[in-house]
Every structure is written in structure tokens, then in C-alpha cells.
Amino acid sequence: MTFSLDALRRWPDVEAPDLVATDGADRLLLDESAAARAGAGDSGLVVIGDAYGGLTLSAAADGGRSIRVHQDPLTGERALAANAERFGLVDTFSSLPLSTDLVRGARVVLLRLPRSLDALRDIAGLIAAHAAPDVVVFAGGRVKHMTLAMNDVLRERFAQLDVTHARQKSRVLVAREPHDGADPVPTRATHDGIVVCAYGGAFAGATIDIGTRFLLEHLPPLACDTVPIDFASGTGVVATALALRHPDLRVLACDQSAAAVASARATAEANGVGERVDVIRDDMLRAQPDGTATFIALNPPFHSGSAVHEGIAPRMFADAARVLRPGGELWTVWNSGLRYRPALERAVGPTRQIARNAKFTVTASTRR
Structure with a gap:
């Protein structure tokens, strides 16, 4: 079956006509990161916060392998697995906790921005502590859910932060040059x-x-x-x-x-x-x-x-x-x-x- 973002399902999460499995922020993240992903190499790509597999499976369909993924909700993990099974992409990724092994040596990170600044702070610190020095983080979301405080949190851990043009009510922040990393603590x-x-x-x-x-x-x-x-x-x-x-x-x-x-x-x-x-x-x-x-x-x-x-x-x-x-x-x-x-x-x-x-x-x- 040919991969299509439009064919993704949310199952086993709640499904309804007004609830989508992917959105414009996913598409913008994929477009903005395309060149970087092509040069990431095996095991160099990490995806964090993928809702139902759109980011991970799109990257896999583009040739990505050994993709490391973290999704906070278990329903997201199960939806990713179910969608991967439908498209024949089950061996292209591994689901991991938010831990050192997830981001160690990563060169490209695709991140759906969490609503919580504390969650973003945990993720940014972990990436800065353990990813490759040349890591590039593409952090995207819907404009209505993004705040300038998110930029400030990323600047705590990355020396360079660029902001893309908005498209389909979505935007991507691009962070480089990690520093002062720290593992999450409660x-x-x-x-x-x-x-x-x-x-x-x-x-x-x-x-x-x-x-x-x-x-x-x-x-x-x-x-x-x-x-x-x-x-x-x-x-x-x-x-x-x-x-x-x-x-x-x-x-x-x-x-x-x-x-x-x-x-x-x-x-x-x-x-x-x-x-x-x-x-x-x-x-x-x-x-x-x-x-x-x-x-x-x-x-x-x-x-x-x-x-x-x-x-x-x-x-x-x-x-x-x-x-x-x-x-x-x-x-x-x-x-x-x-x-x-x-x-x-x-x-x-x-x-x-x-x-x-x-x-x-x-x-x-x-x-x-």
C-alpha cells in the first residue's frame, strides 16, 4: 500500500469526522526538514511528539531507517504501530522513552511542540545534553498553540534559533548549536x-x-x-x-x-x-x-x-x-x-x- 498522510488513522484513539490524524504542522515540518533528513544518515533521525505516526512514517517512506521515536500518550504509540503495519513500514523505527538513548548522537530532531513549557524544557535539555553537536531541531506546531515563551525556552539550550514563515496556520522553529544540556528532573x-x-x-x-x-x-x-x-x-x-x-x-x-x-x-x-x-x-x-x-x-x-x-x-x-x-x-x-x-x-x-x-x-x- 502506497504511503499517504491522508490515509493515516487515529485508532485506537478516539475517531470522529472532526478529529484528524495529521495536520498542516506535520506537513510543514516535513517540508522544512527534508534536506536535513536526507543527510542525517542511519540512526541520525529522532521524532518526538508525533501524534499518530505522520512524521515518522513520512520520513520512513522517504527512505529513513532506524528512526527513534518518543510519543507521550500510549495511544499515539499504538496508532503509529497500526499505521506502520498498514503501510509495510514496521521495521523502520523504534519507540523509546524520553531518555538518553532516544537522542544520543541525533543529528536531526523533528518535534511537535508540546503545549507545556515544562515539557519543552525537559525535551530541549535532553537533546542539548546528548545529541550530536551539529544537531538541528525542527520544532513545529499550530500557530494558535505557539507562544513567544517557547522561543525563550529553546534559546536556553540552543545558541541559534530561526523562525520559518507561517503556512496553513502552522510554523516551525529551527534550533541549532546546543549548549548547557541537562537531563529532566521532576x-x-x-x-x-x-x-x-x-x-x-x-x-x-x-x-x-x-x-x-x-x-x-x-x-x-x-x-x-x-x-x-x-x-x-x-x-x-x-x-x-x-x-x-x-x-x-x-x-x-x-x-x-x-x-x-x-x-x-x-x-x-x-x-x-x-x-x-x-x-x-x-x-x-x-x-x-x-x-x-x-x-x-x-x-x-x-x-x-x-x-x-x-x-x-x-x-x-x-x-x-x-x-x-x-x-x-x-x-x-x-x-x-x-x-x-x-x-x-x-x-x-x-x-x-x-x-x-x-x-x-x-x-x-x-x-x-
Whole structure:
């Protein structure tokens, strides 16, 4: 099958007519980097933040091999793998963590700019520390999501920064001459007796967002034989709080974000409960067997990448229902304006309101 950007799919992420797998920023990045990629050589090309494989597979279709790739969401990794299978390009790349091995000796980096400046700071420092001295970083995004602060972050690690002309509402920053590199380290802050650790890009950073804080205020005491699941755990605050409140329990935390998983592990360790909090990277709760859990806590996201989409939370409710045993409970906090209660009733079972304030609602849904 001939490769085509237009034929890429988002699956297993949410798919809808208004959600695309690639955009103008991908095309501009590929065009601006074409000459540099041709001279990068084997193992010289690194792709960071590729949404669903457009950058990686376009480079592979142009003859690139041994491409190293990092995508923060696990759904992105799986979409890349599925798209590669369709186009016969499965042996052209390897997916790696955001680590030294990802960028060591890299000569060209294609980067979709993250929304978080802290995430960009982590990436820029890592590249500057371990890539080749002549590395060229092509960092692109949609103009509406780009800020001048991104230029400043890149200038902290690169002596030369050029800005391309905009095209299709997209722009590329080109960084050269790396200096003063540094490996990512999590930021730390203490809130209500919990040390929160966060790598760049983790939701809410080293704070506790107000929805999670409201959920924490109302979580119930748990029986000694419960194995709680912190679903979409972010920095692991709920998992850590449950482990601290229940010294005899082991807690599972899962999130599809690599930055969130690393942050949750660091948070659990910082609070002395690392041995009782198991943190895994998972797409939804796919690694968990049907009908095995008795308690799940969830603060569902409502973004798929940069797009707001109402279909994300119902999918999470359905997967939580699959994992819960009959009589098990899903405790959810949600923005009251989203009116999730009917969806929880349909997916899980009878749902009662536990608490409500001006902005958030906490509910408990019992698996029917």
C-alpha cells in the first residue's frame, strides 16, 4: 500500500469526522526538514511528539531507517504501530522513552511542540545534553498553540534559533548549536502533607488540581481486602493518598501518559509508599482482567491531544465497568457542567451523588 498522510488513522484513539490524524504542522515540518533528513544518515533521525505516526512514517517512506521515536500518550504509540503495519513500514523505527538513548548522537530532531513549557524544557535539555553537536531541531506546531515563551525556552539550550514563515496556520522553529544540556528532573511541591512530583507535561504539574482535591476530600474508607485503582492517575496523588490513608493496602495507578507514569512513580517514592503503589502505563484499563476490581477512582480528562471531545469519558466509564466486579464502585469527579451522571448510569450502574460544589460533582457508581 502506497504511503499517504491522508490515509493515516487515529485508532485506537478516539475517531470522529472532526478529529484528524495529521495536520498542516506535520506537513510543514516535513517540508522544512527534508534536506536535513536526507543527510542525517542511519540512526541520525529522532521524532518526538508525533501524534499518530505522520512524521515518522513520512520520513520512513522517504527512505529513513532506524528512526527513534518518543510519543507521550500510549495511544499515539499504538496508532503509529497500526499505521506502520498498514503501510509495510514496521521495521523502520523504534519507540523509546524520553531518555538518553532516544537522542544520543541525533543529528536531526523533528518535534511537535508540546503545549507545556515544562515539557519543552525537559525535551530541549535532553537533546542539548546528548545529541550530536551539529544537531538541528525542527520544532513545529499550530500557530494558535505557539507562544513567544517557547522561543525563550529553546534559546536556553540552543545558541541559534530561526523562525520559518507561517503556512496553513502552522510554523516551525529551527534550533541549532546546543549548549548547557541537562537531563529532566521532576519538580516537587508539598500540598496537604503530600509531596507531589511532576515531570514536564504531566497534568497540573506539581500542584493538586481542584477536581482531584475535591475528590480526595470525599473518598471513602476502604476495606482491608480492597485493591484500589487510580484510573488516569496523572501524578499519582490519589494513589499516594490512598496508600498513606490505608497502610495495609496495595494501590494500582495507571495512565497512558509516559510523563504521568514517571511522575506518579516519583510521587509515590517521595511519600514513602513506592513499594505499595504499582504504576503502569496503560491505554484505558486494558491490562486489567474483567470483573476483578472492587474500587476505582477517576478524574477523567476531556481532551484528545489538543481537541476537546465528549466521547473520551464515556469510553473510560465503560472500561471501568468492565474491570469492576458486581457491587464494585467507581468514584468519579467531574465538572458539573458536563452532566456525566446519565452516562455513568448507563455504563456502570446506579449512581449517587456524594458531593457537589460550585464547579465539581463527585459521584459513586455501583456496578450492576
